[in-house]
Structure formats: C-alpha cells, structure tokens
Amino acid sequence: MIYPSETIAFKISSVIPILRKYGIQLDSEKSASTDALTPTYAKDYLHATYIDPESVILLLCGVNPSHDYYDQDGYWNDGSPVRNYRKYSELILTAIDNQQLNTVHSKNNKINQDQIRSWCSAMNIYWPIPTNGTAFANTPLKDQNSEIEKLQDQLKEASSQLKEQEANSKFIRDLTLERDNLKDENLKLKIANFDLEAEIDDAKQKISALERDIISGKSRSFLLEILGGLTTSLLYVDIFKSGNIEIGKVTSALDSVGINATPETVSNYLKQAAARLSDSGKADTVIEYLKINKG
Amino acid sequence: MNLLALLEEEDSEYISIDDFIDQIHKSLGDEVSKEKAIEAIIAMFRAEKDFDLPELHKKDPMSGWNREPTYTATADHLVSLFAQKKRNLEFDDLPF
Numbered sequence: 001m002i003y004p005s006e007t008i009a010f011k012i013s014s015v016i017p018i019l020r021k022y023g024i025q026l027d028s029e030k031s032a033s034t035d036a037l038t039p040t041y042a043k044d045y046l047h048a049t050y051i052d053p054e055s056v057i058l059l060l061c062g063v064n065p066s067h068d069y070y071d072q073d074g075y076w077n078d079g080s081p082v083r084n085y086r087k088y089s090e091l092i093l094t095a096i097d098n099q100q101l102n103t104v105h106s107k108n109n110k111i112n113q114d115q116i117r118s119w120c121s122a123m124n125i126y127w128p129i130p131t132n133g134t135a136f137a138n139t140p141l142k143d144q145n146s147e148i149e150k151l152q153d154q155l156k157e158a159s160s161q162l163k164e165q166e167a168n169s170k171f172i173r174d175l176t177l178e179r180d181n182l183k184d185e186n187l188k189l190k191i192a193n194f195d196l197e198a199e200i201d202d203a204k205q206k207i208s209a210l211e212r213d214i215i216s217g218k219s220r221s222f223l224l225e226i227l228g229g230l231t232t233s234l235l236y237v238d239i240f241k242s243g244n245i246e247i248g249k250v251t252s253a254l255d256s257v258g259i260n261a262t263p264e265t266v267s268n269y270l271k272q273a274a275a276r277l278s279d280s281g282k283a284d285t286v287i288e289y290l291k292i293n294k295g
Numbered sequence: 296m297n298l299l300a301l302l303e304e305e306d307s308e309y310i311s312i313d314d315f316i317d318q319i320h321k322s323l324g325d326e327v328s329k330e331k332a333i334e335a336i337i338a339m340f341r342a343e344k345d346f347d348l349p350e351l352h353k354k355d356p357m358s359g360w361n362r363e364p365t366y367t368a369t370a371d372h373l374v375s376l377f378a379q380k381k382r383n384l385e386f387d388d389l390p391f
Contacts, residue, residue, distance in 0.1 A: 003309065009315075
C-alpha cells in the first residue's frame with residue numbers, strides 16, 4: 001500500500017514478534033519481503049546460514065548481537081541484564097546438550113539457521129528471521145494444535161459423509177440393476193404376450209373356419225328330414241329298419257355324383273335322419289310311402 | 296524497477312495505525328466490533344514484557360519515513376494513541 005504524507009505508522013517487523021504470541025498475521029506481511037519482515041536487530045543475520053549460540057540467544061531476546069551497548073554474558077555495558085537472556089541461554093544450551101541443536105565443528109561451533117528455525121517452531125518460540133513463504137511458520141503451537149484438531153474433525157465428518165455417499169451410491173446401483181432386470185423381464189413378457197396374441201388370433205381363425213362347417217339348430221333338423229326324405233323317396237331305402245339297412249345303395253348313388261363317403265358316416269347320418277323324422281311325427285308317412293312304392 | 300514500484304517498496308515495511316487496527320480487527324473476526332479490537336490492541340501493548348514496543352514512524356514529504364520524535368515507544372503513549380482512535384470511532388458513530 002502507498003501511504004500519503006503525514007501518515008503515522010509502525011514498522012511491520014517491530015510488531016510481528018508481539019503479534020506472533022497471539023497467532024496473528026497481518027495481511028500486509030503477505031506482500032512484504034523477507035527483509036521487511038525481519039526486525040532491525042536481526043537484519044545482520046538475514047542471510048546467515050550458520051549462527052553462533054550466543055548470537056542465537058541474543059536474537060531470541062530481541063537484541064542485536066553486535067549492539068554497541070552489549071557487553072557480554074547477558075549484560076549491557078551499564079551492568080543491567082538483557083531481558084530474558086537467562087531463560088533463552090538455558091534453553092539453547094540444554095538443546096545443544098540434548099543434541100536438539102547441533103553445533104558444527106567446521107563452522108566454529110555455529111548452528112544451522114534452518115535447524116534453529118525448526119526448533120523454535122517446535123518449541124513455540126518466536127524466531128525473528130522468516131524464510132520466503134514461511135513467515136507464518138511461527139504460529140503458536142497451541143493454535144496449530146487447535147487447527148489440527150479442527151482439520152481432524154473436518155476429516156472425520158468428510159469420512160462419515162463419504163461412507164453415507166457410498167451407501168447411497170450402492171443403493172442407487174442396486175436399484176438401477178433391479179430396474180434393468182425388470183425392464184428385461186417386461187420385454188420378455190411383452191414378447192410372450194405377442195406370441196399368445198398370435199396364438200389367440202390363429203385359434204379364432206380356426207374356430208371361425210369350424211363354425212362355418214357346423215350346421216346346427218333348425219337348419220340341421222330340416223336337412224336331416226330332407227336327407228331321410230330323399231333317401232326313402234328316391235332310393236327306397238328303409239332308414240327305420242333296425243340292423244343291416246341298404247347303405248350300399250346310398251354310397252353307390254353318392255359315388256356316381258363324385259361324393260365319397262364311408263358307409264359308417266352315411267349310416268350315422270341316416271340314423272340321425274330317422275330319429276328326426278320320428279321326432280317330428282313324419283315317420284309313419286314315410287314308412288307308408290315305402291310300403292306302397294318299394295316293390 | 297518502475298517509479299511506482301519504488302514507492303511501494305518504500306512503504307512495504309510499514310503499516311499505518313488505521314490499517315493496523317483494520318487488520319487486527321479482521322483477524323479477530325466479524326463478530327468482534329472495531330472498538331473491541333482496539334481494546335484488545337491496547338491490552339496487548341500493556342501486557343508486553345518480552346519485546347520492545349514498536350516505535351511510531353511518520354512519512355515526511357521531504358525525507359520519507361522517520362521515527363516520530365514526539366512519541367516514545369512506551370505502553371502509555373501507545374495506549375493513549377489507540378484510546379484516541381477508539382474515541383474518534385465512537386464520536387463518528389454519534390447520530391449528529
């Protein structure tokens with residue numbers, strides 16, 4: 001941001017150490033360079049790969065190790081103690097003893113700055129020199145833990161939702177499979193229905209054909225009377241005679257006009273004709289006619 | 296580097312008091328009022344024992360950023376400055 005004249009401001013690097021205690025990062029830090037984010041007292045060490053333990057302690061105290069007013073062993077040259085020197089001295093020397101921090105012999109027993117930065121982050125201590133993109137790495141540990149817990153909760157919830165979605169997905173897959181099976185079944189039933197309809201049509205046609213051949217009711221009765229009448233009046237065959245009637249005369253007569261009928265069929269119809277004439281009360285007339293005319 | 300970038304670089308190390316309040320307010324969340332955010336800043340500076348409190352700088356049209364000589368980096372001065380900001384805020388909220 002470009003500020004107008006007369007603007008009153010803080011140096012960002014001077015408020016960062018205090019803000020870090022509360023886990024606060026300023027938006028302005030995102031656009032600021034590593035140099036701008038490094039407090040004045042630490043700028044000499046911005047590009048240092050290795051730093052001696054005494055300087056590390058002073059930097060943690062917020063003091064420039066090459067400060068003119070610094071005497072030695074944690075005292076200013078007026079004899080007053082450097083704030084927090086004892087605390088950080090104890091921490092650093094213990095970390096070296098425990099090999100949490102390693103002094104490198106070939107580098108005059110200095111400590112690698114990346115290792116210091118990592119150690120500070122783990123110990124929830126503010127290290128004044130950020131690296132590019134890691135300026136927010138000094139967030140208090142409890143905030144990081146809180147963030148991790150939040151993420152774990154979110155992960156659990158996401159996992160639970162995933163399981164639910166998987167169950168729903170399985171239900172939908174099963175339902176789809178069942179629907180496809182029903183579709184197949186329905187298709188088979190439709191085909192079977194077509195076959196049945198075709199069979200019904202065929203049967204209807206056959207019934208219709210049969211119905212055309214069947215003579216029933218009054219027509220049948222009248223035809224039987226005609227059959228009986230003609231057989232007796234023209235061929236002089238006594239159809240009322242029980243036993244061996246003259247079927248041969250009838251079949252011969254039919255043969256002569258090209259109608260082939262078995263004696264059994266002819267006998268059957270003649271018996272029906274005799275029965276019909278008897279039922280209708282015409283039998284006596286027919287028998288009388290035969291007596292008179294059949295030689 | 297263009298001229299505007301030069302100006303931006305000069306300003307990138309600093310944050311105005313108003314921006315500082317706004318950014319702290321933002322980090323505390325919308326449910327916290329701006330007045331409450333200023334009270335939190337005052338409490339933070341009052342409680343600070345480990346690090347030097349920040350000095351105030353002023354941008355001069357002639358010489359650029361300079362330490363503000365009328366302020367010393369003490370809790371009292373900072374508290375006074377932010378208390379004044381809070382009063383101005385409350386005054387702006389009055390309906391007349």
